[in-house]
Amino acid sequence: MIRLLLIVLLLAAGCGRNCTLDIRPSLLVFIEDADGEPVQAEEVQFTETDLPELRPCTAGDDRSMWSCGQELGGAFLVRAEVDGRLYMADARVDSNDCGIITESVWIQTTP
Numbered sequence: 001m002i003r004l005l006l007i008v009l010l011l012a013a014g015c016g017r018n019c020t021l022d023i024r025p026s027l028l029v030f031i032e033d034a035d036g037e038p039v040q041a042e043e044v045q046f047t048e049t050d051l052p053e054l055r056p057c058t059a060g061d062d063r064s065m066w067s068c069g070q071e072l073g074g075a076f077l078v079r080a081e082v083d084g085r086l087y088m089a090d091a092r093v094d095s096n097d098c099g100i101i102t103e104s105v106w107i108q109t110t111p
Contacts, residue, residue, distance in 0.1 A: 027069060032106060041063055041064070047079075087108075
């Protein structure tokens with residue numbers, strides 16, 4: 001009985017991990033110019049690498065930072081439109097016992 005109680009307590013505690021119930025974005029996308037200054041994007045979308053469907057990302061206040069997906073892991077393609085030009089980036093989102101590990105992606109625009 002004590003052994004069963006100990007197993008239940010260890011599982012409930014996450015075996016030492018401090019997991020939360022927060023829903024995390026899969027990707028944080030930062031758009032910047034060659035000098036590292038933030039650049040506003042008209043639109044940012046993402047897709048899982050093996051799927052054709054593009055999904056919209058959510059813009060931050062200044063439209064230079066975007067969040068894409070929620071609790072999705074795997075390989076992704078990110079597409080950003082800035083001043084009518086398209087920029088692409090690949091990303092991989094991994095996970096652990098607590099959920100996904102948000103990946104940051106930097107897209108640098110060209111003059």
